[in-house]
Amino acid sequence: MKDDPARSTYRHRLPVRVMHWINVVCLFVLLMSGLQIFNAHPALYWGEYSSFDKPWLALTAQPAGNGQLRGDTQVGSLHVTTTGVLGVSAHALTGKPQARGFPSWATVPGQRSLADGRRWHFFFAWLFVINGLSYLLWSWRSRHLERDLWPNGADWRGMGRSIIEHMKFKHPTGEAATRYNILQKLAYLGVVLALGPGVVLMGLAMSPHMDSVLAWLVDLVGGRQSARSIHFLIAMAFVAFILIHVFMVLITGPVNQIRAMITGRYLVHDEPSHDEPSQNEPSDKEPAHD
Amino acid sequence: MTDEQRRRFLGRALVAGSAAALAGCNKLNDSAGFKALLAKADTPTDAALHALTPEDALAREFTEAEMSPVFKANGSKNPQTPEYLALTANGFADYRFKVSGLVRTPLELSLDQLRALPSRTQITRHDCVEGWSCIGKWKGVNLGRVLDLAGPLPAAKYVVFRCADDYGHNGGRYYESIYLREAYHPQSILAYDMNDATLPIPHGAPLRVRLERKLGYKQAKYLLAVDLVDSLAGIGGGKGGYWEDSGNYIWHGGI
Numbered sequence: 001m002k003d004d005p006a007r008s009t010y011r012h013r014l015p016v017r018v019m020h021w022i023n024v025v026c027l028f029v030l031l032m033s034g035l036q037i038f039n040a041h042p043a044l045y046w047g048e049y050s051s052f053d054k055p056w057l058a059l060t061a062q063p064a065g066n067g068q069l070r071g072d073t074q075v076g077s078l079h080v081t082t083t084g085v086l087g088v089s090a091h092a093l094t095g096k097p098q099a100r101g102f103p104s105w106a107t108v109p110g111q112r113s114l115a116d117g118r119r120w121h122f123f124f125a126w127l128f129v130i131n132g133l134s135y136l137l138w139s140w141r142s143r144h145l146e147r148d149l150w151p152n153g154a155d156w157r158g159m160g161r162s163i164i165e166h167m168k169f170k171h172p173t174g175e176a177a178t179r180y181n182i183l184q185k186l187a188y189l190g191v192v193l194a195l196g197p198g199v200v201l202m203g204l205a206m207s208p209h210m211d212s213v214l215a216w217l218v219d220l221v222g223g224r225q226s227a228r229s230i231h232f233l234i235a236m237a238f239v240a241f242i243l244i245h246v247f248m249v250l251i252t253g254p255v256n257q258i259r260a261m262i263t264g265r266y267l268v269h270d271e272p273s274h275d276e277p278s279q280n281e282p283s284d285k286e287p288a289h290d
Numbered sequence: 291m292t293d294e295q296r297r298r299f300l301g302r303a304l305v306a307g308s309a310a311a312l313a314g315c316n317k318l319n320d321s322a323g324f325k326a327l328l329a330k331a332d333t334p335t336d337a338a339l340h341a342l343t344p345e346d347a348l349a350r351e352f353t354e355a356e357m358s359p360v361f362k363a364n365g366s367k368n369p370q371t372p373e374y375l376a377l378t379a380n381g382f383a384d385y386r387f388k389v390s391g392l393v394r395t396p397l398e399l400s401l402d403q404l405r406a407l408p409s410r411t412q413i414t415r416h417d418c419v420e421g422w423s424c425i426g427k428w429k430g431v432n433l434g435r436v437l438d439l440a441g442p443l444p445a446a447k448y449v450v451f452r453c454a455d456d457y458g459h460n461g462g463r464y465y466e467s468i469y470l471r472e473a474y475h476p477q478s479i480l481a482y483d484m485n486d487a488t489l490p491i492p493h494g495a496p497l498r499v500r501l502e503r504k505l506g507y508k509q510a511k512y513l514l515a516v517d518l519v520d521s522l523a524g525i526g527g528g529k530g531g532y533w534e535d536s537g538n539y540i541w542h543g544g545i
Contacts, residue, residue: 041421049358050422109319115538116319123331208417209339209503209544212347224415224423254300
C-alpha cells in the first residue's frame with residue numbers, strides 16, 4: 001500500500017466527523033438499552049392492545065424437564081429453540097441460566113433493570129435527537145445534503161452497474177472513491193430521512209402522554225402495540241445498516257476509511273484504473289465530500 | 291500486514307471494543323454520579339411532554355368493541371396489610387377515602403358518597419412501563435372535583451396518593467404523586483368501577499386513580515387517601531413514589 005502513488009484528499013468535514021462519532025455512541029447505547037427495555041416484556045404485538053396469546057414475536061423460557069429451562073423464540077407460528085442466547089441465557093453476575101429475552105451481553109446495563117435501561121435510553125435519545133437535528137440542519141445549510149447525498153441523474157443511470165459491482169465486491173477507486181456511490185447515497189438518505197425520524201416518532205407514539213396529541217400517528221400505524229413493534233423493527237434495520245456499513249469499511253481499505261472519519265483525510269490511489277470508471281461524470285475538483 | 295490480516299485484526303478489535311464499551315457501561319451504571327447525570331434528562335423530558343401537549347388534551351378513548359378481552363393485573367394483586375384485610379373483612383363498608391394536607395377542609399368520604407358525586411366513564415388504554423397495553427372501561431369521580439370539595443390551599447403543589455398495599459420490601463406502603471394541576475385533567479378520575487362491574491381486588495378495590503396520560507405505575511391502586519403537599523421531600527424516599535424510591539423509576543411517568 002505504501003508504494004502506491006497516493007494523494008491525500010479532504011473527504012469529511014469536521015461537523016460530519018464529530019456528529020458521526022456522537023451517533024456511534026448514541027446508537028450503541030440506544031440499541032442495547034432498548035433491548036433491556038424490551039426484556040421487561042419480551043413479546044411484540046400488532047394492534048392497539050397486547051393480545052397476550054397472540055404475539056408475533058416472543059422470546060420465552062419454557063420448562064424443559066428436570067428443572068431446566070429452554071429458550072424459545074417464536075416468530076409468527078414458528079418456534080425455534082434458542083437456549084443460551086434468546087429466551088434463556090446466563091445471569092449477568094451468577095452465570096446461571098435465567099429467563100431473559102436478549103442476553104446480558106446485548107443489553108445496557110447487563111443486569112436486568114428496566115428502570116436503569118429507561119434512564120440510559122431517554123438520556124441518549126435526547127443526544128441522538130439533538131445530534132440528528134443538528135446534522136440535518138448543517139447538511140441542508142452547507143448543501144451537503146444536496147451536493148453529496150442527493151442522487152443525480154448519472155447516479156440513477158449507473159445504479160444497475162453499481163449493484164453489480166457491489167455484488168462482485170468491487171468498489172470505486174481513484175477519484176470515484178471520493179464521492180458517495182448511488183447505493184451509499186440511498187442507504188445514507190434512508191437512514192437520515194426514514195429510519196432516524198421513524199424510530200423517534202415511533203418512540204414518541206408509545207408515550208401515553210404524547211398520545212393525547214399523537215393519536216393520529218398511533219392510529220396511522222395501527223395502534224400503540226404496532227408502534228412498539230415498528231420501533232423494534234426500525235432498530236433492527238439500524239443493526240442491519242451498521243453491520244453492512246462496518247463490513248463495507250472493512251473490505252474497502254479500513255485504515256484509510258477510519259482515518260478519513262477521524263482526521264478527514266482520505267488517500268486516493270490514482271493508478272490508471274483497469275476497469276471502466278464506476279462514475280462517468282468528472283468530479284468537481286474541490287470540496288471533496290463528507 | 292496483509293489486507294486480510296488487517297481486516298481480521300480490525301474486526302476483532304471492533305468486537306473487543308464493543309465488549310469493553312459494554313463493560314464500561316456496566317461500571318457507569320453502578321456509579322452514583324453517572325446515575326445522577328442520566329437522571330438529568332428527566333427535567334427536559336417532563337418539560338417537553340407538557341410543552342408539546344395542551345394541559346387538558348385527552349388521551350385517546352375507545353369504543354366497547356375495541357376493549358381488550360383480558361385486562362392484565364400487575365404489581366400488587368391481593369394486598370395482605372392489616373389495614374387492607376380489615377377493609378375487605380366487611381366488604382369495604384368501613385372504607386373512608388381521606389383528603390388531607392394543604393386543604394381548607396380535610397375530608398373523609400365513604401364509597402357511597404363518592405358514587406353520589408357526578409361520574410365520568412372512559413374507555414382508555416392502560417400502558418404498562420413493561421411495554422404491554424390493555425384497553426378497559428373505568429367509571430369514577432373527577433379527582434379535581436373531590437379536591438375542590440376540600441379546597442386546596444395556594445401552597446399545594448403536589449397530590450400524593452396513599453395506598454394500602456406494600457411490596458414487603460421495607461414495610462413502606464405504596465404511594466405515588468403528581469402535580470396538582472394534573473389532578474384537574476378531565477381524565478384524572480378516582481375509579482370505583484371497571485368494565486361495568488365493581489372494581490375488583492386485583493385492579494385496586496375499592497378505589498384507584500386513573501391518570502390516562504401516564505404509565506401504569508403512576509395509577510395507584512388500593513387508595514386510602516390523598517395528601518396535598520408543597521414538596522415531595524421527606525415523603526418515603528423523597529422521590530415521589532414507591533418505584534421511584536426503590537427502583538430508580540422516573541417520576542413523571544409520561545413516556
